[in-house]
Amino acid sequence: MTATLPFLPFSKPSIDEATIAAVGEVLRSGWITSGPKVQAFEAQLSEYFGGRPVRTFNSGTCTMEIALRIAGIGPGDEVITTPISWVATANVIIAVGATPVFADIDPATRNIDLDKLEAAITARTRAIIPVHLSGLPVDMERLYAIAARHKLRVVEDAAQAIGTRWHGQRIGAFGDLVSFSFQANKNITTGEGGCLVLNNADEARLAEKYRLQGVSRSGVDGIDVDLLGGKYNMSDIMAAIGLGQLANIEAITAHRRALARHYFDQFGAGFEAASGAQLPLADFENSNWHLFQIILPDNGPDSRAAFMTEMAAAHNVGTGFHYAPIHLFSMYRARGFGEGMFPCAERIGRLTVTLPMFYSMTPADVERAVAAVKSVLLK
Structure with missing residues (x-):
């Protein structure tokens, strides 16, 4: 599309x-x-x-x-x-x-x-x-x-x-x-x-x-x-x-906050219930909105990879994830850490996805990213 x-x-x-x-x-x-x-x-x-x-x-x-x-x-x-x-x-x-x-x-x-x-x-x-x-x-x-x-x-x-x-x-x-x-x-x-x-x-x-x-x-x-x-x-x-x-930090921060507000407006009040996804905390006073991240519904171990692949292949929209749980990396497992120790971090680390957010983005870019997310999740 x-x-x-x-x-x-x-x-x-x-x-x-x-x-x-x-x-x-x-x-x-x-x-x-x-x-x-x-x-x-x-x-x-x-x-x-x-x-x-x-x-x-x-x-x-x-x-x-x-x-x-x-x-x-x-x-x-x-x-x-x-x-x-x-x-x-x-x-x-x-x-x-x-x-x-x-x-x-x-x-x-x-x-x-x-x-x-x-x-x-x-x-x-x-x-x-x-x-x-x-x-x-x-x-x-x-x-x-x-x-x-x-x-x-x-x-x-x-x-x-x-x-x-x-x-x-x-x-x-x-x-x-x-x-x-x-x-x-x-x-x-x-x-x-x-x-x-x-x-x-x-x-x-x-x-x-x-x-x-x-x-x-x-x-x-x-x-x-x-x-x-x-x-x-x-x-x-x-x-x-x-x-x-x-020299441009105040303008950068203000623009990111405006983009974040537009994300929430575009997702709408019923998105979380309809999709099973979770939006970030809507803080427009303190946060600089470095990243805009959603938590995907838990549809199996490969659900995030499938989501990211479809976002890129079908919609030409890039995504990322920030971050994988540190305690599950090999070096930290060798120090005695493992699954089940920090369940909230493990769930969010497995399901988090970063959507586009940068200074030169436009409201139309936000609308495009949200439309792509809805197309993938609300089938």
């Missing part, structure tokens, strides 16, 4: 001509690694997050690992997180020598269930990594009340949450350590990359050392290294893209 229409992907970056020109200027300048553009990007990010210190990195994975190191997390410690996230969220816990502990998710928000999180705290728990999944914030009052009660550090995985708010405050403008990603499908991108929002100047200096081989002093008198760091710095090429993207 719609196979002759152009392919509609589930995600697509939008880079304007001014940003492309700015990258060209960086390339012609001869300074393409970390330099004045990185400094400018960090300054603008700091302003965006209410004046808190911000340091940029070459991924939104190393930001979380470095945050854990800054928080003093290491061997013998436990860190609680969600099983529904990109695997990096748990991998960084292992990378610092700590033990990942999972708590199941809330079926409505699909974020970590804070009741189950608190129940998972032991004498060895030292930190929490909550994920603002799809840009929908975790309940920040409850989260930080739990952390304060048990004297835990919080590393927010806000990879998908730039532009997200909690009761009027931007995620990142308050809290503990907050990690953002600028990977290609995020609401703003630097191609790859990320940033870490920190609490004070001492943490910022420590982040700088971790991102550049642990160098604590560099100059005509030589260098000194006083901790084990890595090579995690952002380039000026990436920062030039980020500056162009950050």
Whole structure:
């Protein structure tokens, strides 16, 4: 029916001509690694997050690992997180020598269930990594009340949450350590990359050392290294893209919220009952709508694959799924995890589908995506 229409992907970056020109200027300048553009990007990010210190990195994975190191997390410690996230969220816990502990998710928000999180705290728990999944914030009052009660550090995985708010405050403008990603499908991108929002100047200096081989002093008198760091710095090429993207963040967020509203309008009040599918929580005040996801009806082990295949083959509409449950990956099974441990995460991880959502989408694109979903599910 719609196979002759152009392919509609589930995600697509939008880079304007001014940003492309700015990258060209960086390339012609001869300074393409970390330099004045990185400094400018960090300054603008700091302003965006209410004046808190911000340091940029070459991924939104190393930001979380470095945050854990800054928080003093290491061997013998436990860190609680969600099983529904990109695997990096748990991998960084292992990378610092700590033990990942999972708590199941809330079926409505699909974020970590804070009741189950608190129940998972032991004498060895030292930190929490909550994920603002799809840009929908975790309940920040409850989260930080739990952390304060048990004297835990919080590393927010806000990879998908730039532009997200909690009761009027931007995620990142308050809290503990907050990690953002600028990977290609995020609401703003630097191609790859990320940033870490920190609490004070001492943490910022420590982040700088971790991102550049642990160098604590560099100059005509030589260098000194006083901790084990890595090579995690952002380039000026990436920062030039980020500056162009950050300038449009409010328009990007507003457009995504408008697209999400249109999705709900197009699906209509009777869609869930008729299809057996579940729409996301309709939050238009806090969420940045990084992803628009539905939970499919459970029609067998191959139902999601069949749905995604038909969406592409019959309607030329791309879909994805975010995410497979981390605890069921082979590496985590080898650590003692398995089926049945987190049933809500396992059900949603098996049935979730991501529909198209990106800045250059139009209302007509939403209508096309919804028509395709209804054609597949309401046969």
